[in-house]
Amino acid sequence: MLAPEYVHVSKDDFPNARRRQARQMRLVEEALAEGLSVAVDNTNPSPEEWWPLAEAARRHGAKVVGYWFPPDVAGSLRRNASRTGRNRVPDVGVFATLKRLRRPRPSDGFDELYEVRIDGAGGFGEVRGVLSTGRSECLAG
Numbered sequence: 001m002l003a004p005e006y007v008h009v010s011k012d013d014f015p016n017a018r019r020r021q022a023r024q025m026r027l028v029e030e031a032l033a034e035g036l037s038v039a040v041d042n043t044n045p046s047p048e049e050w051w052p053l054a055e056a057a058r059r060h061g062a063k064v065v066g067y068w069f070p071p072d073v074a075g076s077l078r079r080n081a082s083r084t085g086r087n088r089v090p091d092v093g094v095f096a097t098l099k100r101l102r103r104p105r106p107s108d109g110f111d112e113l114y115e116v117r118i119d120g121a122g123g124f125g126e127v128r129g130v131l132s133t134g135r136s137e138c139l140a141g
Helices: 020-033 047-059 073-081 091-100
Strands: 006-009 037-040 064-068 112-118 124-132 138-140
Touching (some): 020 037, 047 064
16 A cells, blocks of 8 residues: 555556556656655566656656565466456566566666565565665655
């Protein structure tokens, strides 16, 4: 559950939008311009996806916090198989994302970076800090 002080932005909230990335960036930019904290809830497997978010945060003086979920392909496929309709991703999509997936590094523009483990029971287990620079928040995960 996300803390109430964050504006939640997820492409899942607008599945029929033609330009989902552009819409996401517009919502992020609008919230940051209002001085609000933003949590972007999407799979951002590589720098190509997270750099625009980090740059938007920097333009507005926000801290960039990333959460890395190490891949659990078998678990992802199990969770995905239980989804129905548009919520279910074709298995090939899971594997395509895995192919692009890269562990974020401190040099990728994050002020704070955390590793989150799935607990195997549908929730989150250990959260371990990987980097903290202490800068004064746009969450991208």
